[in-house]
Amino acid sequence: MTRHAYSFVRTFPAEAPRDLCVDRHYLLCASAGALRLEAQGQAWLLPPARAALIEAGRTIRVSIPQPVTTASVLFDTGFTAVPPQPLTVFDLSPLARALVAECGAWGPGDEPLPAYGEALFAALAAVTWRLAGEPSPVVVPAGRSPELRRALHLTEEHLAGPVRFEDVAAQVGLVPRSLARRFEEETGMTWRAVLRRMRVLRAIEELAAGDRPVTAIAYRVGYGSLSAFNAAFRELTGRTPTEYRTSFRP
Structure with missing residues (x-):
């Protein structure tokens, strides 16, 4: 048994x-x-x-x-x-x-x-x-079509630096309007909203990986200011990056 x-x-x-x-x-x-x-x-x-x-x-x-x-x-x-x-x-x-x-x-x-x-x-x-009845909001769409999955991959590859929607569209072979429609149809989100979530997810990985300062993490995930990073992080998770890191280490 x-x-x-x-x-x-x-x-x-x-x-x-x-x-x-x-x-x-x-x-x-x-x-x-x-x-x-x-x-x-x-x-x-x-x-x-x-x-x-x-x-x-x-x-x-x-x-x-x-x-x-x-x-x-x-x-x-x-x-x-x-x-x-x-x-x-x-x-x-x-x-x-x-x-x-x-x-x-x-x-x-x-x-x-x-x-x-x-x-x-x-x-x-x-x-x-x-x-489990109260799931975490830290989720991003994975995409269904090859073009959108490729666009998501390209976006994630360039989180640390400037990334332009027009460049992503060109690399997947779609005009920006068509790619924007794919994002709306397959994810229910705009590309910019997905980018913001990806940056917060990458920041959570960094917070979990060690003791790198929050300011350094903000720059590594593409934010030019700590205040903008904190606002985006709090909007998605309901906590500041420091509070979120503390929850890992009770």
């Missing part, structure tokens, strides 16, 4: 994108570094103190831009309810973090969980399923 739920911690080097699909509901938490997750035409960043809840049998694309340490918890489909969405990224509460740490005592195995372990995993599922 396999366990209804189990946990494990692993460290991964930087890796190219790959597909991931498991037969259990999957709670994935980054404790150091950051992951990128992609599914259903959208992409999420998973820095420390955040978690992703993935429905069993759902394929997601995972990329690791820098070395990362993760804590994973897998739940048998008969042990918990179906997650509220196929993939949800959300903030971990202090209680959820404590439960993830406590559940780490039970890894994969054939022996059934003791009553205490069953209670802990059930409590973790109840808490994280509820948290």
Whole structure:
């Protein structure tokens, strides 16, 4: 008899994108570094103190831009309810973090969980399923058409410096008006709004990676002033960059 739920911690080097699909509901938490997750035409960043809840049998694309340490918890489909969405990224509460740490005592195995372990995993599922009802806004569209995916890739490559929409359109072989229409149809956002989100996502990666000053990060992601960077960051996350970094290290 396999366990209804189990946990494990692993460290991964930087890796190219790959597909991931498991037969259990999957709670994935980054404790150091950051992951990128992609599914259903959208992409999420998973820095420390955040978690992703993935429905069993759902394929997601995972990329690791820098070395990362993760804590994973897998739940048998008969042990918990179906997650509220196929993939949800959300903030971990202090209680959820404590439960993830406590559940780490039970890894994969054939022996059934003791009553205490069953209670802990059930409590973790109840808490994280509820948290998943309030997903993180730190998400960007991944695009469906080859042209838009190429435009998104080109935009991301030039976040640190000046990037012009007209140049991106030319490189993907579309006139600006046609590319703007693609952004509206496939993402529901303008190119400039996507650029702003990409810059905030890159900043979150930088904040998670080490202790680089916030001002230096602002310039590295293409902002000419700290005030403009703070305003854009707060608009998307509801916090200042410093507050967001502090949430990684409770």
